[in-house]
């Protein structure tokens with residue numbers, strides 16, 4: 001699949017469009033919005049999980065890999081979805097969650113029943129330590145905080161769960177497990193699915209014997225499962241036996257990834273995944289990549305992260321670019337201010353420029369294209385995310401209740417999961433039911449699709465322009481990336497160059513004016529304006545005062 005030229009849109013089904021008035025998004029709702037999605041100019045949709053799930057982690061805990069969550073519809077609805085997508089030239093990318101299942105999956109239910117059950121070894125069951133085995137088998141901690149082990153009374157053993165205790169980890173040392181996964185992949189590929197976004201795909205392989213890990217508190221044990229020795233061969237097998245038999249595309253969600261490690265999976269000479277999602281660029285406003293610990297935005301972190309990934313993969317492997325997904329608080333309000341409506345709009349378009357002009361396949365998360373923002377003042381009880389509740393228990397012990405809640409409010413995942421804002425009708429046009437599964441952000445009266453459709457100057461239409469521009473602009477797709485060493489924490493400027501053609505992307509990351517002097521190396525260039533988030537930016541590159549969040553792209557001649 002020609003994924004280098006393509007752009008994708010991510011749909012979080014639960015929050016996209018509710019067709020039957022139960023307050024939860026569904027497949028028929030998505031189908032009703034396919035024309036809208038196609039009108040963005042994207043080439044495919046990644047769906048967060050549509051499979052059966054008891055929703056401990058809203059679909060990332062799958063209880064049946066071969067059927068659709070009845071809350072979202074039926075298999076017939078899914079067939080209709082794929083058919084309608086393909087009619088509109090939209091590829092269908094499903095989430096593939098195979099590090100763990102739900103504890104309600106029949107494999108786990110059987111595995112739990114007795115120590116000699118044939119399914120026992122599908123998971124990691126171990127005796128506990130200490131007197132009576134009442135201490136966890138090792139010191140690993142879960143991504144959602146706390147021990148990564150859960151004791152089960154029935155057989156008096158513990159099982160491993162790197163996420164929630166309702167998400168037991170599958171054991172890839174058992175050949176039956178990988179055979180099962182292959183069957184699942186083939187099942188969906190035969191139905192016409194075009195590829196997979198592979199959930200936490202770099203942690204499937206655990207060190208034999210599950211030894212204790214180093215460190216304290218956060219991700220203890222990670223050296224025993226992140227990018228482990230057999231990881232690549234597991235993926236190579238899935239590729240060889242299933243994916244390569246179809247015209248597919250894969251994007252792997254990584255964990256604690258670096259460029260060198262990513263190249264193991266995606267180097268074009270020997271790749272087992274087409275692309276990977278990295279995280280470094282999302283950590284410019286938190287402490288050490290921990291979303292529970294928000295910090296002031298630092299542009300230098302973003303610049304350095306992009307520098308590493310843009311240059312590190314260039315010519316060897318292919319990047320992806322994203323600023324939002326269902327695990328990230330909304331970017332507008334994080335990397336730019338939303339103190340006024342004008343700043344929100346300028347900031348959203350500035351970030352769109354920064355992202356779409358980078359090298360790599362872009363992913364736009366539902367609502368990003370209209371500049372949706374995180375949910376203000378959400379009460380503890382309104383939350384739904386298990387990670388929020390588990391993190392709260394830990395943070396409360398460290399910081400006390402009030403500070404814990406304040407810290408969590410900034411970057412928690414429910415921020416991105418509030419219903420899509422379609423119009424200024426009740427519930428933002430998402431549902432006719434006033435009890436939506438998560439509350440609607442009260443700013444829907446101004447921030448919604450309908451109000452932006454016919455406004456040539458809207459964020460929505462800006463995204464459309466950028467997506468369309470990328471299709472015909474080879475420098476945007478294939479160009480080298482050069483960071484200009486100017487601007488410190490205020491201005492971000494980079495060049496893209498391909499076949500002698502150059503683009504300069506210049507963005508003021510502050511909500512104030514910024515006096516910009518053309519860097520020496522570009523003083524003698526002729527230039528003309530390609531696109532800007534202000535109507536009246538200078539048509540040629542010149543010393544100028546950039547206005548709040550002004551972001552201009554010049555073609556250099």
Ligand code: NOJ
Nearest residue numbers: 057060097163199200327
């Ligand atoms: C990554 C997913 O994006 C996230 O939503 C989920 O909680 C974890 N993986 C566990 O599946």
